[in-house]
Amino acid sequence: AQSVTQLDSQVPVFEEAPVELRCNYSSSVSVYLFWYVQYPNQGLQLLLKYLSGSTLVKGINGFEAEFNKSQTSFHLRKPSVHISDTAEYFCAVSDNYGGATNKLIFGTGTLLAVQP
Amino acid sequence: DAGVIQSPRHEVTEMGQEVTLRCKPISGHNSLFWYRQTMMRGLELLIYFNNNVPIDDSGMPEDRFSAKMPNASFSTLKIQPSEPRDSAVYFCASSFWSSGGEQYFGPGTRLTVT
Numbered sequence: 001a002q003s004v005t006q007l008d009s010q011v012p013v014f015e016e017a018p019v020e021l022r023c024n025y026s027s028s029v030s031v032y033l034f035w036y037v038q039y040p041n042q043g044l045q046l047l048l049k050y051l052s053g054s055t056l057v058k059g060i061n062g063f064e065a066e067f068n069k070s071q072t073s074f075h076l077r078k079p080s081v082h083i084s085d086t087a088e089y090f091c092a093v094s095d096n097y098g099g100a101t102n103k104l105i106f107g108t109g110t111l112l113a114v115q116p
Numbered sequence: 117d118a119g120v121i122q123s124p125r126h127e128v129t130e131m132g133q134e135v136t137l138r139c140k141p142i143s144g145h146n147s148l149f150w151y152r153q154t155m156m157r158g159l160e161l162l163i164y165f166n167n168n169v170p171i172d173d174s175g176m177p178e179d180r181f182s183a184k185m186p187n188a189s190f191s192t193l194k195i196q197p198s199e200p201r202d203s204a205v206y207f208c209a210s211s212f213w214s215s216g217g218e219q220y221f222g223p224g225t226r227l228t229v230t
Contacts, residue, residue, distance in 0.1 A: 103172065
């Protein structure tokens, strides 16, 4: 069975500082990987996704993530955060064994708290 | 495109009452998902449909919960009877049915059962 672990429930960071949000997954098959962001009182919005190809994926709002198969990780990074990046970030995984399913397994989320 | 539409946005009801949440997916999408989000349990997948057919309802907590998708543009999630522990934010999401398909989320319905 697949699972996703987000090691940090909350990450405080000062404005303009770099940040990394960690995500590790467990799966017996090849996977697709996603990062979603949830702003207060809103639904989830896709930041970026890894399906295949280059392991470095760039997303919206200056975020990027790197797929590391050997470490089963998909950490999210941003070189300089803004107050407006304060939100909950979710890592998610789906399998790509060819079963044509798009069911996602979500992590527990990491609250990014950007301080002035 | 209006995105995924959910109604109502907020619902307050008394224990024992029937609650119906509604979702209109993005036009052309053929997969629809219902999620529940709470502080204690995080984001949980309740059920999902492909081409209006329920594929996996293993996340539905108990028989008090039921979901239908009578056509490609409408789905309901019903709780009968409702209990205080059902209080949560319920999200609907839709996507194209393909491996790796991005899910588009609605704004959610905040349900409070007193």
